[in-house]
Amino acid sequence: MAFKGVLRPGLIQIRVLEMAEALNHYQNILGLDVVSEESDGRVYLKGWDEFDHHSVVLRPAESAGLDFVAFKVDSADYLQEIEPKIVAWGMEVDHVAAGEQPGVGPRIGFTLPSGHRIELYHEIELSDDAPGVVNPEIYTKRPHGMGASRFDHLLCYGPNIGKVREFFCDVLDFYQPEKVDMPEGEDSLAIWLTASNKAHDIAFVEHEEPGKLHHVAFLLQDWNEVGAAADIIAINDVSLDIGPTRHGITRGQTIYFFDPCGNRNEVYAGGYTAYPDHPVRTWDFEHVGKGIFYYERALNDRFLTVLT
Numbered sequence: 003m004a005f006k007g008v009l010r011p012g013l014i015q016i017r018v019l020e021m022a023e024a025l026n027h028y029q030n031i032l033g034l035d036v037v038s039e040e041s042d043g044r045v046y047l048k049g050w051d052e053f054d055h056h057s058v059v060l061r062p063a064e065s066a067g068l069d070f071v072a073f074k075v076d077s078a079d080y081l082q083e084i085e086p087k088i089v090a091w092g093m094e095v096d097h098v099a100a101g102e103q104p105g106v107g108p109r110i111g112f113t114l115p116s117g118h119r120i121e122l123y124h125e126i127e128l129s130d131d132a133p134g135v136v137n138p139e140i141y142t143k144r145p146h147g148m149g150a151s152r153f154d155h156l157l158c159y160g161p162n163i164g165k166v167r168e169f170f171c172d173v174l175d176f177y178q179p180e181k182v183d184m185p186e187g188e189d190s191l192a193i194w195l196t197a198s199n200k201a202h203d204i205a206f207v208e209h210e211e212p213g214k215l216h217h218v219a220f221l222l223q224d225w226n227e228v229g230a231a232a233d234i235i236a237i238n239d240v241s242l243d244i245g246p247t248r249h250g251i252t253r254g255q256t257i258y259f260f261d262p263c264g265n266r267n268e269v270y271a272g273g274y275t276a277y278p279d280h281p282v283r284t285w286d287f288e289h290v291g292k293g294i295f296y297y298e299r300a301l302n303d304r305f306l307t308v309l310t
């Protein structure tokens with residue numbers, strides 16, 4: 003297997019204010035399925051095309067935003083081997099016991115120089131409601147709502163993204179398919195990072211305030227499904243940010259909207275296939291509008307300033 007170490011962003015824990023409203027959104031609008039509701043108030047969900055027990059965790063809280071994103075790694079050995087490398091790079095590592103989330107084994111966690119908590123784990127039970135594996139049908143039950151097939155990626159805002167890139171690339175063996183340069187100097191305004199051949203598993207924008215979430219994104223199958231998602235947003239009066247449109251960066255087809263607590267969601271389709279030997283695609287600062295919103299060729303204020 004050539005695909006080693008970190009496999010993908012597998013779990014994301016998001017803070018929500020009003021669970022009933024949030025659940026309606028993630029379940030009926032996005033189309034995720036509820037896996038379990040636990041006594042501490044957290045609710046666990048998954049997309050219809052995901053094999054693992056869950057991928058999205060909603061935690062009731064006083065403020066919206068991101069608790070952490072956890073990357074699944076290929077083995078328990080890797081989890082042990084990577085810990086001292088993270089410590090040697092300069093971050094404290096803590097341990098989360100198996101069972102802290104249903105079906106999930108031990109996790110390790112640390113806080114990036116951008117203020118975001120990242121976790122790594124290997125063990126997670128398979129879902130009872132996973133895609134078929136023996137003469138599999140294309141789905142076991144018809145997707146509902148927008149039909150989000152999986153948790154795909156996230157965009158984080160915070161400081162020190164040059165250091166963050168160094169960590170992901172040097173320690174976790176990610177690579178950078180794309181970046182936006184600052185107006186002057188060698189620093190980046192924004193970076194897209196991947197451990198796979200998705201155009202991005204996680205992205206960062208340089209920002210003063212640490213630990214902010216810009217959006218969490220879910221995969222759709224194609225441009226038609228992005229259009230259908232726009233219909234669902236209109237029919238249900240979901241708060242729209244922008245789209246349907248297309249990114250120059252990643253080439254993804256997209257629409258952005260907000261959950262009832264103010265967390266920004268994206269549903270996303272397409273995008274190029276990345277490989278680690280490809281040159282880094284680079285956007286000048288003056289072309290960032292077209293890079294983010296290819297058709298509009300300009301950013302909107304809300305996209306730049308509304309974070310949780």
Ligand SMILES: [Fe+2]
Pocket residue numbers: 155156157217219268270
């Ligand atoms: Fe995105």
